[in-house]
Amino acid sequence: MDFKNSDTIPGPRTEDRLPHTAEAAVKIVIVGGFGVGKTTMVGSVSEIRPLTTEETMTQAGIGVDDNYGSASKTATTVAMDFGRITITDELVLYLFGTPGQERFWFLWNGLFEGALGAVVLVDTRRLEVSFDVMGRLEERGVPFVVAVNTFPDAPRYPVAELRTALDLPEEIPILDCDVRRRASSRDVLMTLMRFLHALAMKGALT
Amino acid sequence: MTPPRRQRRSPGPDRPAAPAPPRATAKEDELPNPERLFVIGGEGGGERADIDLVTLIVARADPPVSATPEEAALLRLCAAPLSVAELSAYLSLPFSVVTVLLTDLLAKELVQARAPIVRQKVADRNLLEAVMHGLQKL
Numbered sequence: 001m002d003f004k005n006s007d008t009i010p011g012p013r014t015e016d017r018l019p020h021t022a023e024a025a026v027k028i029v030i031v032g033g034f035g036v037g038k039t040t041m042v043g044s045v046s047e048i049r050p051l052t053t054e055e056t057m058t059q060a061g062i063g064v065d066d067n068y069g070s071a072s073k074t075a076t077t078v079a080m081d082f083g084r085i086t087i088t089d090e091l092v093l094y095l096f097g098t099p100g101q102e103r104f105w106f107l108w109n110g111l112f113e114g115a116l117g118a119v120v121l122v123d124t125r126r127l128e129v130s131f132d133v134m135g136r137l138e139e140r141g142v143p144f145v146v147a148v149n150t151f152p153d154a155p156r157y158p159v160a161e162l163r164t165a166l167d168l169p170e171e172i173p174i175l176d177c178d179v180r181r182r183a184s185s186r187d188v189l190m191t192l193m194r195f196l197h198a199l200a201m202k203g204a205l206t
Numbered sequence: 207m208t209p210p211r212r213q214r215r216s217p218g219p220d221r222p223a224a225p226a227p228p229r230a231t232a233k234e235d236e237l238p239n240p241e242r243l244f245v246i247g248g249e250g251g252g253e254r255a256d257i258d259l260v261t262l263i264v265a266r267a268d269p270p271v272s273a274t275p276e277e278a279a280l281l282r283l284c285a286a287p288l289s290v291a292e293l294s295a296y297l298s299l300p301f302s303v304v305t306v307l308l309t310d311l312l313a314k315e316l317v318q319a320r321a322p323i324v325r326q327k328v329a330d331r332n333l334l335e336a337v338m339h340g341l342q343k344l
Contacts, residue, residue: 009279011296017286018262024323025260025289026337045344051295053259055302077300082259082291087340091323091333094260094289114258114324116337124209131212141217157209165209186344193338200331 016048023090028192029111030097031137032121033129037149038097039081041121041179045186046083046095054079055107078104080111095189100133108136117196118144119188121179124154127165134166145173145195147188171198255309255319259294259301262287262320263308270316280307281316 030038043050054077078099085093098107100120112118118137122130130146137144146166150156157165159174168174173191177184264287269278276297283296294304311317323333 009283009296011283012286012288012292018288020264020286022262022287023320025262025320026323026333027260051292053291053294054298054300056300082295084289084292085340085344087337091336091340092260092262092289093337093340094291096259096291110258114322116334128210128212131210134212135215138215139218155207155209162209165211167212167214169214182344186341189341190338193334193341197331197334197338200334204331 012048018086018092019089021089022086022092025092025094027094027096027111027115028189029115029118029142030095030121031100031118031133032097033100033123033126036121036123036126036129037179038099038121041119041149041177041185041188042081042083042095042097044179044182044184045085045189047086048084050081050083052079052081078107080107100130102132105136112137112140112142115142117192118142119192120144120146122146122148123151124148124157124162125151130166134168143192143196143199145175145188145192147175147177147179147191149179150176171195254305255312257290257305257308257319258322258324259291260289260322262289262322263293264288264318264320265316266318267316273316276307277311277316280304280311284317287320 030041032038039050056077080096080098082094082096085095087093096111098104098111120130120133120137134144134146146162146168148162162174163170166174173195175188175191177188179185179188263284265281265284267281269281273281276299279297280293283293288296290301290304290308293308294301297304299307308317308319312319323330
């Protein structure tokens with residue numbers, strides 16, 4: 001990017017500006033494998049066109065992914081798409097879509113810190129892609145729900161069978177969704193919020 | 207057809223995400239001034255402000271004459287509150303680089319940072335209810 005003339009840097013459109021009263025933000029993370037629909041989900045509920053933030057992969061990634069060839073000193077850039085929903089004049093919600101593969105876990109530092117919770121988006125054709133992600137979330141104590149993006153040619157399993165396969169306790173919601181539809185994506189987020197609310201109630205009682 | 211199966215994990219200390227980076231060779235150690243990936247972060251040194259992707263940044267002043275082009279661009283962008291993630295996106299700079307720039311601007315009191323609400327052990331029910339209410343309006 002050419003910074004010589006900073007007036008030319010495109011900023012948010014006028015209608016995309018937050019009110020001056022915006023005091024604080026919260027975040028929810030959508031995590032899943034490539035092509036599972038994370039960005040589509042972000043886009044279907046976001047009030048702004050999804051944006052991309054990048055982070056540079058340093059030593060942690062070197063040697064992990066050989067697909068990038070021999071360039072052991074080349075920094076690899078990983079992109080994360082995100083969107084935004086203004087909740088009130090003071091409160092803003094951000095949604096981040098992040099890849100679940102182990103070689104991208106360096107992105108998770110800071111991302112999951114303080115996140116309200118996570119949506120694990122799965123494709124039943126590649127269910128095992130999500131196993132490590134769920135394990136990591138469990139280890140970190142990040143509450144999550146599982147949303148099955150229903151691709152037309154993907155196998156359908158009864159929820160009980162999925163629950164057994166994913167080894168998830170009864171209280172963790174598992175639901176089908178079509179992330180292309182705003183209402184469906186919103187339902188996933190609402191399910192997560194109700195789950196978090198139930199956890200908060202439970203925590204307050206014990 | 208039955209789906210593949212996984213095993214649940216319990217909360218605990220993080221496992222190492224990746225093997226330790228290889229030790230620098232002696233030859234690299236001898237280099238007096240290794241080239242840095244990004245050198246636009248100013249002279250703030252190693253300390254970085256505690257900044258999250260969703261920390262909201264607001265400019266407190268117009269860009270001073272002394273501001274670098276990156277700083278000036280950033281200050282113009284956050285005339286209204288903007289998250290660090292959005293700044294990173296609009297500036298096409300990695301999050302870590304924006305963090306360095308902001309550390310400098312915070313020290314110079316040119317920007318204000320509005321800290322995010324982080325998840326407590328027991329989440330704030332009023333906060334959760336506010337978010338639910340907001341989502342219902344979508």
